[in-house]
Amino acid sequence: MTxxxxxxxxxxxxxxxxxxxxxxxxLYHQIYLTLRDEITRGDRPFGSAVPTEMELAENYExxxxxxxxxxxxxxxxxxxxxRRRLGTHVIFRTANKPIEANIDQAxxxxxxxxxxxxxxxxxxxxxxAVDAIAQKxxxxxxxxxxxxxxxxSTSNGPLGLIVSHMRAGLGVSVTPERLTERPILSLLRExxxxxxxxxxxxxxxxxxLDMAEQLQCEPRAAVLHxxxxxxxxxxxxxxxxxxxxxADRYRITLDxxxxxxxxxxFG
Numbered sequence: 274m275t276x277x278x279x280x281x282x283x284x285x286x287x288x289x290x291x292x293x294x295x296x297x298x299x300l301y302h303q304i305y306l307t308l309r310d311e312i313t314r315g316d317r318p319f320g321s322a323v324p325t326e327m328e329l330a331e332n333y334e335x336x337x338x339x340x341x342x343x344x345x346x347x348x349x350x351x352x353x354x355x356r357r358r359l360g361t362h363v364i365f366r367t368a369n370k371p372i373e374a375n376i377d378q379a380x381x382x383x384x385x386x387x388x389x390x391x392x393x394x395x396x397x398x399x400x401x402a403v404d405a406i407a408q409k410x411x412x413x414x415x416x417x418x419x420x421x422x423x424x425x426s427t428s429n430g431p432l433g434l435i436v437s438h439m440r441a442g443l444g445v446s447v448t449p450e451r452l453t454e455r456p457i458l459s460l461l462r463e464x465x466x467x468x469x470x471x472x473x474x475x476x477x478x479x480x481x482l483d484m485a486e487q488l489q490c491e492p493r494a495a496v497l498h499x500x501x502x503x504x505x506x507x508x509x510x511x512x513x514x515x516x517x518x519x520a521d522r523y524r525i526t527l528d529x530x531x532x533x534x535x536x537x538x539f540g
Contacts, residue, residue: 292304500515
């Protein structure tokens, strides 16, 4: 499998089947962690069906007993409800109230962050948007979106895997060469797209085998998942970015003063 194909399996919502079979973490708990992360980041929304024991067993090549233990652990944690003949459904809802911040200062911090890290562009394509991304961009599933995958690094090694989906038709020229030179937010600005706001969600998750290989960390190591939905001044979502950072190399500082700003840093 090529590096780009490996990254594609990481970046597409719902990629499954990767278990670290020689790790100390039991297989059922690895499946639990994968499903939990998908639920908490919204890829499996409230009320949606979760794969059956048989489907999980086939997908992960494990026994039905192992699959059942993973689903039972999700139920115990309050993420799903299991009912005979009705199946397993997500009952988790996020109740977090967002923290407001200044968008102009945040954009400047993000552009500076991009300029201070080295980037390797792994893939740039225009392809039909999958359901989860289409919903976030306000597209019909299957409508085209520009997809860019980059690996950001510091002098210490890989820092984060960045996957962005942008609306097509904005007049933004997205090429590997341009993305190597400047952050994607800069490309939006240069094309005349005025940023009106953004919603950013940060959560912990674990790296699967492919992600661990790209980030050069241990399978199931902690990573920070940062999802950012960027809107123009009319409120239209123009960019969805999912970034997966090594937790031991990335941190976020939030200045809590009146004119404070968000500032991603690395170490």
